[in-house]
Amino acid sequence: MDQLLGERPRSDSAREPATSKPGPLRPTTTDVERARSPRTRHAPHTILFMETDPAQRIYEVLEGIVMLYKLLPDGRRQVVELVSAGDLFGISAQQIYDCAAETLTTTTIMAYERAQVEASSDLQKLVAKSLARKLTALHDHAVTLGRKSALERVTTFLMRFIPDRGGYDCIGRSEQGPDEKTIHLAMTRQEIADYLGLTIETVSRAFSELRRRGAIVIDRQDEVRITDVCRLCHLTGAH
Amino acid sequence: MDQLLGERPRSDSAREPATSKPGPLRPTTTDVERARSPRTRHAPHTILFMETDPAQRIYEVLEGIVMLYKLLPDGRRQVVELVSAGDLFGISAQQIYDCAAETLTTTTIMAYERAQVEASSDLQKLVAKSLARKLTALHDHAVTLGRKSALERVTTFLMRFIPDRGGYDCIGRSEQGPDEKTIHLAMTRQEIADYLGLTIETVSRAFSELRRRGAIVIDRQDEVRITDVCRLCHLTGAH
DNA sequence: CGAATAGTTGATGTATCTCAAGCAGGGTGG
């Protein structure tokens, strides 16, 4: 696997307008090389493509997390999806992408040419499957953005990173022992805020409130220990 | 075409919890009849299926508008999609629907059995196409819910019903004559509020504010005349 | 160690919600 660490200054200030327009893929491979090795690796905070770039390729995340976001002309930003291993991004019904894609962590992605997808029914099935999963996620996100309080949003965000819990098919707490779980946040407070439709301060206050209530312990800024998953789950508003 | 007008008392108060559980399709056809004529017609405010109903069928809207929504246990409601002619709904990655579906207007729909879809690559293409369109719409909606003011949300909502305008490929105002357009709202203020993540009062005030500014004329409660589409478009926050 | 960046906390402002009253239109029955 090629070890290309694309670098690009992060732009997490929501203010920065979408000025410079790098090509869809940042790494300095030539087109020919890329065609031979569609698997690429990128440093955190690498912009993979921008909104309105021509939607030539669909990408699969093999490892890492990618954030998809949209910007309003005055700089307001909304993170519309968080894409992790096994999921696709860059799917568009139009000729251009409808949002920008930026890595959060060091990420390995696989690129598929559009034509390649059109030709393969296996790939098409993969796309359909991924889209169906996204649909549910986006519906949930709409509820979070439209109807939940700041505390509920942040709690919902935290629960998102705990597999098999909180959903319709929640497996519940284990029989014995504490219902504890530590999660690693690959996002800054600003990114979390832009995902949840809040400000950085409100996110920070929500974390503090959860800490005050004993629901979480913040070991490091990006390391949150949930002391009682089941209890936190009830703060999401969905249970 | 069978003229089955399913009737069911509307429940637009967001308070009403999801108590009664009618089957996926309300009309009083037998299963056999339905299999023969998957095309059905429904009165406004007919609930087609509820959240967590088994996702046995996918539906296509042939005529009318269908509203998809999710409820929180305490009664808060978020309308997650507005589906109109040519679009599909009832697609789910799981075994159950992730949201409820209710007609807004008199609606004709076509039902496809899940197995039927799995077997037909044409239907699968239709699904994929529909999902890709939804993806863009849901991304846009996330921006609206997460980052726009009440006035911007309502304006965005109004612009939604004007074809070929406001999008990336907006055709612009016509050369001569006023840039006027009348739209019919098939939704109550409460439904609009639940779509935009606002309260009914805030929606009402936003309409009044737009009227005060001369941006719209409300001929009837469900009939809005936009006096200058291009001008209204600039109030959406997206331009 | 010091500068730069990210996060927290406090004080204040404001957009939106909540509560409450009044209004408008459409349908019904006397």
Next chain:
DNA sequence: CCACCCTGCTTGAGATACATCAACTATTCG
């Protein structure tokens, strides 16, 4: 035909959750 009612909508007054502005603290990195 009109009075009445019902429902949906509007408007106002006050409350509040979140945003904004600003200062301070913690963390990271050279």
